[in-house]
Amino acid sequence: xxxxxxxxxxxxxxxxxxxxxxxxxxxxxxxxxxxxxDAERVEAVVATxxxxxxxxxxxxxxxxxxxxxxxxxxxxxxxxxxxxxxxxAGLFDNWSGEGQIGAxxxxxxxxxxxxxxxxxxxxxxIDWEHRLRLTADYRRLNGATSRExxxxxxxxxxxxxxxxxxxxxxxxxxxxxxxxxxxxxxSGGIGYKVIDEENMELSVxxxxxxxxxxxxxxxxxxxxxxxxxxxxxxxISDNLKFTQxxxxxxxxxxxxxxxxxxxxxxxxxTTGLEAGxxxxxxxxxxxxxxxDSNPPAGAVKTDTLSRFTLVYGF
Numbered sequence: 611x612x613x614x615x616x617x618x619x620x621x622x623x624x625x626x627x628x629x630x631x632x633x634x635x636x637x638x639x640x641x642x643x644x645x646x647x648d649a650e651r652v653e654a655v656v657a658t659x660x661x662x663x664x665x666x667x668x669x670x671x672x673x674x675x676x677x678x679x680x681x682x683x684x685x686x687x688x689x690x691x692x693x694x695x696x697x698x699a700g701l702f703d704n705w706s707g708e709g710q711i712g713a714x715x716x717x718x719x720x721x722x723x724x725x726x727x728x729x730x731x732x733x734x735x736i737d738w739e740h741r742l743r744l745t746a747d748y749r750r751l752n753g754a755t756s757r758e759x760x761x762x763x764x765x766x767x768x769x770x771x772x773x774x775x776x777x778x779x780x781x782x783x784x785x786x787x788x789x790x791x792x793x794x795x796x797s798g799g800i801g802y803k804v805i806d807e808e809n810m811e812l813s814v815x816x817x818x819x820x821x822x823x824x825x826x827x828x829x830x831x832x833x834x835x836x837x838x839x840x841x842x843x844x845x846i847s848d849n850l851k852f853t854q855x856x857x858x859x860x861x862x863x864x865x866x867x868x869x870x871x872x873x874x875x876x877x878x879x880t881t882g883l884e885a886g887x888x889x890x891x892x893x894x895x896x897x898x899x900x901x902d903s904n905p906p907a908g909a910v911k912t913d914t915l916s917r918f919t920l921v922y923g924f
Contacts, residue, residue, distance in 0.1 A: 632659075632663060632670065636662065636663055636666075639655055640655055640656060643655040649681070656673070656677075697736065704734065706733070706923075706924065707729065707731035707742075708729075708923040709727075709729045709730075709922050709924075710726075710727065710921040711725070711726070711727045711919060711920065712727075713725040720752060721752050722749070723750050725746070726919060728743070728744065728745040728746070729743070730743050737768055737769050738768055739767040740764075740766050741765040741767070743765075744761070744762050744763075745760070747759040747915065755786075756787075757787060758785070758786050759783075759787070760782075760783070761781070762781070763779070763782075765777055765778065765780075767801070772803075773802055774801075775800070776798070777797075777798065777800070777817070778797070778798045779797040779837070780794075780796055781794070781795040782794055788905055789825055789906030789907075789908065789909040790823050790824060790826060791825070792823075792824045793821065793824070794823075796820050796821075797835075797837045798817050799815060799818065800815065800816065800817060802814055809844065810844045811842070812840070812843075814839065814840045815837075815838070815840075816837065816839070818835070818836055818837070819834070819835040819836060819837040821835050826906070833874075840854070841854075842854040848886070849886035849892075850883070850884070853883075853884070854881050854882075874904040875901075875903040875904075876900075876901065876902050877899075877901040878901075879899050880897070880898045881896065881898075882896035890923050891920065891923075892921045894917070894918070894919050895917070897914065897915070897916050897917075898915045899912065900912070900914075900915075901913075
């Protein structure tokens with residue numbers, strides 16, 4: 611074996627190929643993308659740098675790995691801060707919702723006035739969610755009230771697991787055209803989020819209920835019932851949203867001493883389509899169907915109502 615003289619070692623060391631460094635322009639481009647705060651832009655720029663400088667893939671991968679680690683640390687810190695804020699929030703904090711209103715008035719051959727309004731509020735906590743809904747439809751035609759419908763509903767939910775939840779429900783209704791001056795319902799049961807995606811949600815729920823109805827003729831009825839509900843929302847695009855809410859209550863006839871009871875099934879379903887006008891304002895077209903299988907004498911089984919309203923989110 612031939613031994614190289616010691617004087618030849620420096621020459622060999624300096625003549626060996628050195629690992630190429632990422633060009634300054636490429637590094638500046640990646641740093642600018644990271645500074646923008648746009649994760650998709652960073653990923654695209656990193657992919658472009660890998661394709662343009664395959665010899666520097668190791669250094670580019672190290673930058674990408676460090677970026678992902680930094681983002682994960684930031685996300686964890688933000689999540690911890692949000693959780694702490696939720697735990698410390700007061701009863702009237704962290705509510706969000708939307709309000710909608712529509713109205714019309716005519717005079718001449720017919721003197722008619724009508725207004726429709728709704729308010730939906732929601733508060734999300736770590737395990738609890740609270741939903742409050744108020745709606746009102748009122749119309750007078752030639753001095754007589756032709757429609758007078760009000761609804762108030764409060765629903766707390768407790769998240770048992772990622773998709774499974776327990777719910778409670780307290781509801782008040784008034785609709786003299788349907789033959790009742792007031793109707794109260796209490797329910798509680800189990801629900802499940804069938805779809806829980808960023809742009810689409812579907813949840814169903816079911817449970818026993820107890821309903822008290824006070825009819826316009828002065829009589830009243832109290833019955834055990836079963837409740838089923840479904841809520842669906844689909845963000846078709848950034849400015850277009852489809853919603854579907856449905857609920858039904860099937861009464862069992864809770865009077866133990868009555869042999870034959872006029873059992874009643876109530877169904878309410880609302881389909882809506884919202885188009886965004888601004889960040890907070892949108893236009894909503896909705897269609898509601900309400901059905902009672904055994905209404906009081908003089909009332910029909912099915913009511914429908916179409917609405918066009920402006921919706922303000924907050």
